[in-house]
Structure formats: structure tokens, C-alpha cells
Amino acid sequence: MKSLEELKAIRERMQNKVVLREGGADKRIVVGMATCGIAAGARPVLNAFVEEIANRGLTGAVEVSQTGCIGMCRFEPIVEVFEGDQRVTYVHVDPVKAREIVARHIVGGEPIVEYTIGAAEK
């Protein structure tokens, strides 16, 4: 290694890859991934979230994880976004909506009302 810059470059490239292990992110995106969710296409949704969060360099700040059946199979894929006490439930999510949720809700701070369960039940 000939310079500190080289070290810094490796650090920056790698930091995104280990930051996941710190836990304790303040925002959480949870994708329902039981059999019904997977059948309804939850896997590409999960991957879309993971990619979009990583592309925006948010891996340490936003946790993307999966959960089992939420019990509302007709709305799958279901995604819940937790922030403090607030919880927003999105339904019939697809990869395009997933990227939109990251852009407008996670980054922009505004839940997308028309995708939420409240809107779907009306």
C-alpha cells in the first residue's frame, strides 16, 4: 500500500458491505415472505428494496428484512415500514412500487397513501 488514499478507497468500498452487521437501524422495511407472499411475488420485491437501499448508500440506516405470514393473504405482497412508533402497511407491492416507496417514503419522508392498506380496503 503506497498511500492513505488507497486504504481509504478500500474502506469506503467495503463499509457498505459490513454495515449490515451493526443492527439497530432506525427505519425498517419488512416484507411478508410466507408461502402466499412468495407465490404473489414477494421475492423480487424484497430484492428491489435491498438494491435500492444499497444504491442510495442507506444500508446501515434502513433495515430490510422479511417476516412470515401477516395473515392477510389476499393483499400480498405486503410490506411494512416501521419508523419509531409509526407503521405503514403497503399492499400489492411490486418491484416498481418498491423503488418508489424508497424514494418517496424512506428518503422523502412522505408515505404513499394510495399504496397503503387503508386505500386498498376502501
Add this chain to the structure above:
Amino acid sequence: MIRTHVLICGGTGCTSGGSQAIADNLKAELERLGLQDEVQVIRTGCFGLCAMGPIMIVYPEGTYYSRVKPEDVKEIAEEHFLKGRIVERLVHKEEAGQKLEDVPALGETNFYKTQMRVALRNCGVINPENIEEYIAMDGYAALGKVLTEMTPAEVIDVMKKSGLRGRGGAGFPTGMKWQFAAANDADQKYVVCNADEGDPGAFMDRSVLEGDPHAVLEAMAIAGYAIGASKGFIYVRAEYPIAVERLKIAIGQAREYGLLGEDIFGTGFNFDIDIRLGAGAFVCGEETALLTSIEGNRGEPRNKPPFPANKGLFQKPTIINNVETLANIPQIILKGADWFASMGTEDSKGTKVFALGGAINNTGLVEIPLGTTLRHIIYDIGGGIPKGRQFKAVQTGGPSGGCIPAQFLDTPIDYANLTKIGAMMGSGGMIVTDDSTCMVDFARFFLDFTVDESCGKCTPCRIGTRRLLELLNKITDGRGEPEDLDKLEELCYYIKANALCALGQTAPNPVLSTLKYFRDEYEAHVFEKRCPAGVCKNLMHYEIQPDVCRGCTACARKCPVGAISGTVKQPHTIDVKKCIKCGACIETCKFGAIVKK
């Protein structure tokens, strides 16, 4: 894209529990489920809670699985990684029957919440076989900083201000040691890492080497810069194969990245490290014996002075530091002396790793600020004494240390306090004993160890420890005479004053401290020919209480030497001459009629 990291402990404890097979099975399952690009499997160093191993931690959720078996892997992969359902039966619970939603986050468990990880900070977090993960955790930034921004004198100054003291046993201030070596002019100087770890209760050095080997390499290079050395040796026992393997990989990668070798960071500073394997003799952990062993001779101590800082390896100025001592150093450089000195007590700064063993629920490794009380370590972090038994004493400092009885449970643990109560910090091994331990026998156990490990170079130790052991054997055999207690004490002081190296000088400590705090037990053995804990075989016998015995004959059939006789439905008796005190009858009797006396 990776969404989940699965950390599987690759420490010695969990590896012997099958963690390699777990990792292999998991990788195969992930392939089968098509998840190999989403879920990454990483083998790390020890998480500390070895008693619960093999351990697996899943991020980002932070799910903590314990006692995982290779056959559980399929279920974890299908349920958790495919379907997102945490496998509740494998989640580590601090209290039996805890519900999943009540299980606290990893960092909030009693075991972890008051720990403060400096030396162990990367253990269980990074893949020790990947230098880039270490770099991601600010690895080698401290080396970069000292080489480009600091003079050697400034580095030594930071070490002195931090208050860091040696974690290998003697607790000597590290900055001062470096200063002595730096002050000597020589064409060649050396940095030696003591990874011999001979104390039978300790394994923190092994865990650091297995979990974060680059921290030790980086610290050695920093030390080399500070004292003007270009060459380092790590002396590690051959019984640590995983540690040796990871060190080799780490050294290879550091060389490849130009972080060891010539002209590091383009500053003209050269430093390289080699490994030397020790055969596992306790005395080879003593610094002068260690140097003699590296030089290719039989590992025997030499006289001090000259101290290694003046005439060390191959007669050149040398510093020797312990693994854990070194592991603190990159953090001190990056975060500053004041940060380090803000933890701990007046005379003992920073954190210390303790290896909990013996009669304690959470055996394993914990790192806490110095000045924490024993009560907190043993009861809050360690989970207390198993089987509802009573705490009796804790031995710190291994065979060179002493025992600490219950009256000092609230004493803050630091170098000065431990010495004051007749124990010592040593390397941080803590062996907890409960009321089923005989303290005379306990002292005898350590003496047995030192007699075996004495190198034989000097008479006070070679002969003296043997005589001590004979006296202890005499007492536990029930042949003790009243004057033996005084003889024992006198011999202890004689050995302490006259042995050549600290092995001999500290060998009597376990005897002296048990004599001091548990003299009544010694006296019971000598004067009443009684072992209060019921351990010393010659001093106890089994007896059947006639009023409780129902004459069921179960014990008579179980006794391997036919020492029990009696007629059916009549009280039985034990022939003490035939009885070999195996205890088989006690376990057999359903009525609790048999007692140890």
C-alpha cells in the same frame, strides 16, 4: 444483491461443536434454494458466549441462534431465509420459556449490555480471513496515522497518557516499556507478541487471534515504528491451530496489500512479522524464557536485569507485549489517549477481557471496563452459580493468582485492588468455585500444575513447589500434623523470595490465599481429619442412616466392590474398609438414606 448476513462463529469452542459443518451445510442449502446471491455466510471469531455454542447471528434482524446443530440448518434456511420466519426453538433465550417477542436485542441481553468491547471489538463481527473487512472497520488507519502524522516520540506519549498496562500478567505500563526500548540505540530491535497463553483458565488471546488477527499485526507495526524496530515475532502455542492458521493468512494478506513489508504507505518504514510456534510449556510464556525459546534454545528464564528492552532477543533491544495489550492499541491511536483513559479506575485504565469458567452459568469471554465489581461479572453477566449452589470463591490470575472469597464480591476489580486482596489480575482467567469445592484440594490442583511446569532451572521452585505439593497431599490425605500449616506458610514465603522467575515467585499464591481466607478448612483437615466440602476421599466415608433405609437392596446390587450388605427390608450397612467411595450408592438410593460424612 446481499440482503442478509449470517455470521457463524469460527472460534475454537464453536468449531469443536461443529460450526464448520453448519457453514458448509448452510451454503449447500442456500444453493439449493437459489438464495446464494442474497444471503452471505461469514465465519467469524468468538462471540464470547461459548457455553451456548455453536452460535449463529443473522443480520439485519440481529437474530441470535444458539446451540445450532448441523441438522438444524435446513430448517433455518427454509424457514428464516426463504420465508422470513424466525426459528423460535433455536433463538437464544436468557430465561427459560421466554417468548420470542420478549427476547431482547443482542446488545440488550444481560450478557452483552454492560460489556464494552475494545480488544474484542471485531471478534464475532468480521471475517478474520478477509483483510478488507478489517479495513472496513477502520483497520490499518491507526498505522497510517502514526506513519504519516506522528513522530515515534508522539506515539509513545499517547501510549503513556492512555494508561494502558500489560494484559499478559505483570501489568507493566506499555508506554513506559516502549520508551525504554526506544531510548536504546541499536542496529536491530525487535517487537515480540506473546501469544503463549499458558494460564489454564484463559483463552482471550486465542479469541483475539482467531477473530481479529490484523489488529495484532497492526499494533506490532505501530510498536515497531515507535521503538525503531523493523522485525516482529509472534510466539504462539502450537495447540492453537486455528489461531496459527488465521495468523498465517493475515500475515500473507497484509504483505500482499503492502501493509507489512517495505516502504509501508510510501513512508520508507519497513516492518515484517514471522510466527514462531511454542510447544505449550507454561514457563515459555515468561518473557525471558520466551526469548530464549525463539533463539532456538530450551525455554528457560534468564536473570533480569538486563531487561529485554535493553538486551532482549539475540541481545538486541526488544519489547514483548501480550496479544490483548496489542489489540487495544490501534483504537487508542485512533480515538486518543483521553478516550481510553476515560474508562477504568485511577490506576487501571481501559477495559479487560475475562474468561469465565468453573461453577458459573455463562462460561465464556466478557470484556468490561476495569473497576467493575466481581458481583456484576459473576451474577449479572455470568448468570450466577448453576444448580442453585452457593458462591464460594473465584480464582483470578490462574496458577499465579489467588482466590477471592465472597466478602470481596463488591470490590471494584483493578490491578491495585486485586493485589491488595492477595490475588492478581494475571491474564484475566476467572475460575469460579461453589460450596462443593474443597479449598485445600483447589490449591493442590494449582500446585500440581506448577510442579509439572517448573522448568527446573532454580532450586527454590523445582524442589520447593514439590515440597509444597507433598505437604498439601499429606493434608488432604488426612495425615496432616499441626505444625504442617506453619511449615506450609514458611515455605511459601521462602519460595516467593528466592525463585528466579515469576513462575516460582507466584506459585505459592494459591496456597497463601486459601490459607488466608479458608484457614478453617485447612484446620478441619488437620485437626478434625474432616473435609468440610466432602471432597477429600480419605477424609470422608459413606454411611447408611438406619432409620431412613427401607432395605430395598438397590445400593447393595449397585456397589461395584460389594461393600454393602444387609437383609431385605432391614437397614443395610456399608463396610468402610471395602468401600472405594465411588458414590454409586448415593445416586441409587431413592430414599436419601445414604450420606457422605
